[in-house]
Amino acid sequence: MKNILITVQLHFRNKLHSIIQIILILLSVTLMLVTLQLTVGKGGTISTGMLYIGGWLGFLGPIGLLIRSKNGAGKFLSRLPMTRYEIFLGKVLFLIIVYLMATALLCTGNWIIVGIIKLLQPSLHFSGVPNGQAILNDAITFFKTMPFFLFLGALSLWLQKWIDSNQANLLVIFGLVLILGLIPFFTVLTIQQHSFSISSTDIANFLKSYGKLFVTTLNLAFFFAAMGLYRLRHFRNF
Amino acid sequence: MNTEMILEVEGLSQAYSRNIFRKTQVFDDFSLSLEPGKIYALLGRNGAGKTTLLNCVQGLLAYKPGEIRFKGETMSPGNTHRFLQKITSVPSPTEMFPTVTANQYMNFYRKTYDNWDMELDALIRKTSDFDWAKPVKVLSTGQRMQVLQALALCPEPELLLLDEPLGVTDPVVRKYFYKNLLSVVAERETTVIIATHLINEIANLFDEALFLKNGRLIMRKGMAEMQLNYQKFIFDMLPDVKIEGEIGRMIGDAAILSEDPEKTGLDLQTRGLNFKQETPSIEDVFESFA
Numbered sequence: 053m054k055n056i057l058i059t060v061q062l063h064f065r066n067k068l069h070s071i072i073q074i075i076l077i078l079l080s081v082t083l084m085l086v087t088l089q090l091t092v093g094k095g096g097t098i099s100t101g102m103l104y105i106g107g108w109l110g111f112l113g114p115i116g117l118l119i120r121s122k123n124g125a126g127k128f129l130s131r132l133p134m135t136r137y138e139i140f141l142g143k144v145l146f147l148i149i150v151y152l153m154a155t156a157l158l159c160t161g162n163w164i165i166v167g168i169i170k171l172l173q174p175s176l177h178f179s180g181v182p183n184g185q186a187i188l189n190d191a192i193t194f195f196k197t198m199p200f201f202l203f204l205g206a207l208s209l210w211l212q213k214w215i216d217s218n219q220a221n222l223l224v225i226f227g228l229v230l231i232l233g234l235i236p237f238f239t240v241l242t243i244q245q246h247s248f249s250i251s252s253t254d255i256a257n258f259l260k261s262y263g264k265l266f267v268t269t270l271n272l273a274f275f276f277a278a279m280g281l282y283r284l285r286h287f288r289n290f
Numbered sequence: 291m292n293t294e295m296i297l298e299v300e301g302l303s304q305a306y307s308r309n310i311f312r313k314t315q316v317f318d319d320f321s322l323s324l325e326p327g328k329i330y331a332l333l334g335r336n337g338a339g340k341t342t343l344l345n346c347v348q349g350l351l352a353y354k355p356g357e358i359r360f361k362g363e364t365m366s367p368g369n370t371h372r373f374l375q376k377i378t379s380v381p382s383p384t385e386m387f388p389t390v391t392a393n394q395y396m397n398f399y400r401k402t403y404d405n406w407d408m409e410l411d412a413l414i415r416k417t418s419d420f421d422w423a424k425p426v427k428v429l430s431t432g433q434r435m436q437v438l439q440a441l442a443l444c445p446e447p448e449l450l451l452l453d454e455p456l457g458v459t460d461p462v463v464r465k466y467f468y469k470n471l472l473s474v475v476a477e478r479e480t481t482v483i484i485a486t487h488l489i490n491e492i493a494n495l496f497d498e499a500l501f502l503k504n505g506r507l508i509m510r511k512g513m514a515e516m517q518l519n520y521q522k523f524i525f526d527m528l529p530d531v532k533i534e535g536e537i538g539r540m541i542g543d544a545a546i547l548s549e550d551p552e553k554t555g556l557d558l559q560t561r562g563l564n565f566k567q568e569t570p571s572i573e574d575v576f577e578s579f580a
Contacts (some may be wrong), residue, residue, distance in 0.1 A: 058398055065394060066387035128385040130350055130403050133374035248389075 055134040059142025060149065061130070067150075069079035075154055078103055079161040086165060100180040102162050105154055110197025113147045113205075144202060151194055156163060234269065294362060296326040296449055296481045297342045297347065302340055302356035303566065311545070317505040326448070327479035329471075331492055334502035335580045340485040343502070344451045348379055360449070367517040375404055378442040383434035388427035392437045396422070396444075403445035414440040417466045432459045439467055443474055450474070452484040456491070464488075468495060485573035491573045501579050509579055513572060522570040525563055539578035541570070547578035 085101040129139050131136040166178050259266070303318040305313040316339045324330060326401035332340045345351040349370035355456070358365045360373045386395075400406045411491055415422055420433045429437070439455060450471075456464050459471070471494070474480050486492060493513055501509040522567075524545045538548035547570055558565055 055402065058401055062390065062398055063389060065390045067444050069389055128381060128387070131348055131374065131379055131381055132399075134402070135371045138371075 055132075055138040056142045056145060059129060059134070059139055060146045062147040063143065064149070067146075068215075071150060071154065072157075075157045075161070078158060082115070082162060083165055086169065090169070097177040097179045099167060100162055100178055102180045102182055102186075103158065103183075104190040104193075106192070106194030107197055109147070109151050110194040111201065113151070114144075114198060114201035116147075122144065147198070155187065155190065156246070158182075163237065230269065234266070293495075294326070295323045296360075297322075297324040298345070298357075298359040298360055298362075299323070299343070300357045300359070302353050302358070304346055304351060304353040304356070315505070317346075317356075319506070320505060322500070322507060323427060324481055324483070326481050327475065328497040329475060329482040329484065329495055331424040331496035331499040332483050332485040332502065333487070333489060333490045333499055333576055338502040339501055339505040341453050342505075344379065344453050344483065344485060347405055347449075347451060348374065348377060354528050366493070366545065375445075376448040377451065378449075379436070379446040380438045380442045380453065380455040383426075383431050383438060384452075385484060386438070388435060389425045389539045391425050392420075392422040392429065395426070395437055398440050399445065405497060407444045407446050410474070411440065411444050414443070414466075414470065418463075432463060435459050439470075440458065444472055446478060447480055448475075448478070450480055452482065452486070454486055456486060456488055464491065470494075471505075489572050499572065499575075501576070509575075512578055516572070516575050517569050519549060520545055520547050520570050520575060521554070522568050522574050523551075523558060524568065525565050541574050541578045545574070549575060553560045 082102065086098060129142075130136075131231045162182055167179050169176060170178075268280055299320060299322040300315045304316075304317045305315045320339075322343075322344075332343070334340050342351060346353050346356075347365075349365060349367065352367075360377065363369075363373075363374055380536065388483075390398075396411065414436070418433070418436050420429060420436075422437075426434055426437070435455065435458060442450060442452070442455075456467060459467070468491075484492060484496065496566060497512065498510060498512050499516070500507060522541065522545055538546040538554055541547050546554070551567065555565075555567065
């Protein structure tokens, strides 16, 4: 546990500036949107354009944990007397804290912006202002999305015993070829008259029938692509 | 006397991927064993395999087949972290987290390692000339190297891996580094592998030089042994006949390194070449073997 916390601390010290910068940019965008609506004299309800990050962080976060550059800090951590699982769990804990921190700051920033404008113009109505239910829903999305990709991450850590970076790259290619091959195959299956012209209705039919399978396969391909980008050979004995 | 080897590398094979279908073989059936308490200079030209070897020992690179043993115990991906309590290294400054301060680095390391030499920690800080409260990104590469040197020396390692630890540091820093290194080796019988191109500077430091060429250990000798075994023949003018391989190894264009000075001297006289004979420097030996 001690090593996991040290890893989290190190990541925080390293990334704190970037996280705060991104949050400030997002809040500036909110402020700009609100100001723009007020300037053009939009009546009725004003949208804050609040961005909920649970889905994004839940999907991109675990992939981001695995992607790094050749001389990345992951290599530095690999030299320390820590297990690779401690390093990985440190990153996961860091991701969760980043989510909680970013959500808290985004919501607070949003409330402050809305609060100040409401003080000046109490008659205005706002939509998209974060409330308890929205925050809870977003948190549920984050914690529901993340485990699947984390599971794949843990699986890849385990698989790396047998798969080297070359084979991981081949997996990426295989995944992409499979998807490119499956799209026309599944599409033809769903065409009523088996003609060779594919209409938007055919694509809609395809997505209706095989949408979930397609998206899951696409996610897996993205994930293996991330694994390929992740330089396995630079991370302790993988 | 402890006759147990601190590090044994046996049948090591390692290859880098050039692309999906092609690999570059760095080591093929490479073996090496090192005794405790000695300083080894790992020498060789760029691409000889020095960094790869050190990375394999730290478990940063996969190798198959092959076995690396630390004090008789086989290292594997699952147990490398245990050995890393006793094996430290000086990584490249580019690997550091830029916004973490030097002090924070020292604190993180102190918490991670079981042992920490507080006296050496204080000494290194005292002899440095920068503010350790500053983040790494504002430190120069040489100053970063000093932080990394402290991080490698303070955990009281039994095996210290130094890959170009002095490249951009100034002479004063280098002097303190050598001094600290020698005191660590003397006090704790630490084994040191130092891969560097500043070979003349470490000539009086190492016990044995390990010459690597194309992933093979081509020579392993101490400095005294080298000076005893080899002689350098410097020609007055460039020889117009090819003599390399027959009577010795060329050092540049106008000198030759010989393992059999008597025979070489006679041979050169027979060929009508004028020369003077002297004891070679480590750089001469390096150049001839490179």
